[in-house]
Amino acid sequence: MSREAWSPSLRAAVSSWPAGLKLAALVVLATGLLLIQSAAVLGVASALVLLAGLLVLGPAGLSRAAGRWLVLTIGCLALLTLLIEGPERALVVLLRLSSLLVLAELVTGTTRASAIQDAIVAALRPFERLPFVSADKAGLALALALRSLALVRGMAEELREAQAARGLRASPSRLIIPLVARILREATETAEAIDARSWTGEKARSSPKEPPRDHP
Amino acid sequence: MIRFDEVSVTRGERRVLAEVSCVLPERRIAILGPNGSGKSTFVRLINGLVVPSAGRLDVDGLDPAADPKAVRRRVGFVFQNPDNQIVFPIVEEDIAFGLRNLGRSRMEAAEASRAALDGFGLGHLAAQPVATLSGGEKQLVALLGVLVMQPAILVFDEPTTLLDLRNRNRIAAAIGGLDQQAIVVTHDLDLVAGFDRALVLDGGRIVADDEPGAAIAWYRERMA
Ligand SMILES: Nc1ncnc2c1ncn2[C@@H]1O[C@H](COP(=O)(O)OP(=O)(O)OP(=O)(O)O)[C@@H](O)[C@H]1O
Ligand SMILES: [Mg+2]
Numbered sequence: 364m365s366r367e368a369w370s371p372s373l374r375a376a377v378s379s380w381p382a383g384l385k386l387a388a389l390v391v392l393a394t395g396l397l398l399i400q401s402a403a404v405l406g407v408a409s410a411l412v413l414l415a416g417l418l419v420l421g422p423a424g425l426s427r428a429a430g431r432w433l434v435l436t437i438g439c440l441a442l443l444t445l446l447i448e449g450p451e452r453a454l455v456v457l458l459r460l461s462s463l464l465v466l467a468e469l470v471t472g473t474t475r476a477s478a479i480q481d482a483i484v485a486a487l488r489p490f491e492r493l494p495f496v497s498a499d500k501a502g503l504a505l506a507l508a509l510r511s512l513a514l515v516r517g518m519a520e521e522l523r524e525a526q527a528a529r530g531l532r533a534s535p536s537r538l539i540i541p542l543v544a545r546i547l548r549e550a551t552e553t554a555e556a557i558d559a560r561s562w563t564g565e566k567a568r569s570s571p572k573e574p575p576r577d578h579p
Numbered sequence: 580m581i582r583f584d585e586v587s588v589t590r591g592e593r594r595v596l597a598e599v600s601c602v603l604p605e606r607r608i609a610i611l612g613p614n615g616s617g618k619s620t621f622v623r624l625i626n627g628l629v630v631p632s633a634g635r636l637d638v639d640g641l642d643p644a645a646d647p648k649a650v651r652r653r654v655g656f657v658f659q660n661p662d663n664q665i666v667f668p669i670v671e672e673d674i675a676f677g678l679r680n681l682g683r684s685r686m687e688a689a690e691a692s693r694a695a696l697d698g699f700g701l702g703h704l705a706a707q708p709v710a711t712l713s714g715g716e717k718q719l720v721a722l723l724g725v726l727v728m729q730p731a732i733l734v735f736d737e738p739t740t741l742l743d744l745r746n747r748n749r750i751a752a753a754i755g756g757l758d759q760q761a762i763v764v765t766h767d768l769d770l771v772a773g774f775d776r777a778l779v780l781d782g783g784r785i786v787a788d789d790e791p792g793a794a795i796a797w798y799r800e801r802m803a
Contacts, residue, residue, distance in 0.1 A: 509668075
């Protein structure tokens with residue numbers, strides 16, 4: 364992966380930053396992007412984000428992050444805004460969503476899922492006294508969500524190819540039902556596998572390890 | 580030891596498993612049978628992923644229906660499709676996942692997963708994204724993720740179905756070399772040649788129970 368980056372050393376440096384710091388920066392910057400209303404200011408901010416994306420992830424990393432469906436979705440939203448609210452708002456929507464996408468990839472592309480999980484768990488631990496807050500569940504859920512993004516991207520591509528092979532033209536409506544069905548099926552299996560690997564959704568207690576049983 | 584005592588599983592109107600009783604003390608046990616005969620249901624009962632509608636199970640003195648968490652620490656489960664059981668995107672962090680679930684610290688888990696990967700001759704894969712592994716490597720990683728947790732019993736549900744011959748042989752060798760008891764659902768009749776015992780399921784019942792040679796011969800004839 365690193366050979367696709369324009370600056371492998373920069374990528375390595377960003378990768379070594381603490382996950383918690385990167386997540387906090389993501390939250391702050393994303394909030395900033397959502398608050399900026401001026402197209403000009405947003406343009407400058409987006410240019411900076413894009414530059415950072417190019418330097419750290421490289422063009423290949425960026426285009427992989429974007430993916431056809433995501434770009435199409437952002438395009439559709441911008442087009443809708445153009446029709447309803449005019450060109451300036453459309454530009455704002457376009458810049459805002461694409462720089463959010465790049466920012467998110469900057470964090471997830473340089474941070475291990477387990478490190479993100481640990482950071483979330485650590486951040487939420489103090490709030491566990493509140494009802495319905497489970498730091499461990501939130502941490503695993505987020506790590507899984509990140510993993511699923513890549514999986515769903517791959518699945519959509521496979522389904523599209525399978526339909527193309529049967530002479531069907533790709534269309535979102537043809538894709539969505541088999542895609543959802545498959546996501547649900549595989550999610551069920553993954554949930555079982557997580558159970559089977561003794562995940563309990565609570566801070567694991569250190570338990571004495573039992574030696575393998577002997578067989579005659 | 581695993582004991583099934585008149586275990587039935589009903590799904591809607593269907594009896595997926597019908598009053599199955601057996602005791603499974605052998606070290607290598609194969610579960611054979613046609614598609615839909617109840618093999619997966621049978622082995623999922625062993626670690627509490629499926630709960631009996633009637634009857635009782637005993638796994639080393641524990642009841643999987645009553646105490647699935649304790650049973651899952653003793654019983655490791657390897658599924659057919661490694662894509663769905665590898666949870667984390669990087670090989671070593673996935674291996675570490677199970678260890679963290681057992682209460683190891685992040686450092687201990689990381690060290691133990693490295694050591695396990697090295698021990699399996701897979702050290703070079705440690706930092707590799709799971710998405711870039713071959714099917715056989717994925718299944719080995721999935722197996723290792725379960726093995727590091729040192730379960731007393733290992734259950735496999737069609738571990739070689741998605742693999743080519745070379746990778747199938749690697750998994751077969753890995754299963755052959757296990758110290759633990761292994762219960763293996765498979766359509767791969769060569770895999771079970773050296774096993775101690777084979778059960779054949781059909782329509783939710785055990786229809787043959789013998790040493791593998793005899794059970795396979797019976798199964799071949801019956802399915803012809
Ligand atoms: N949740 C469910 N709801 C309804 N029917 C089910 C359910 N789970 C399993 N079955 C049915 O139970 C039967 C046995 O399923 P099981 O998965 O145990 O078979 P199997 O022997 O593992 O088959 P295969 O070789 O295809 O994996 C099948 O006919 C299946 O359709
Ligand atoms: Mg099955």
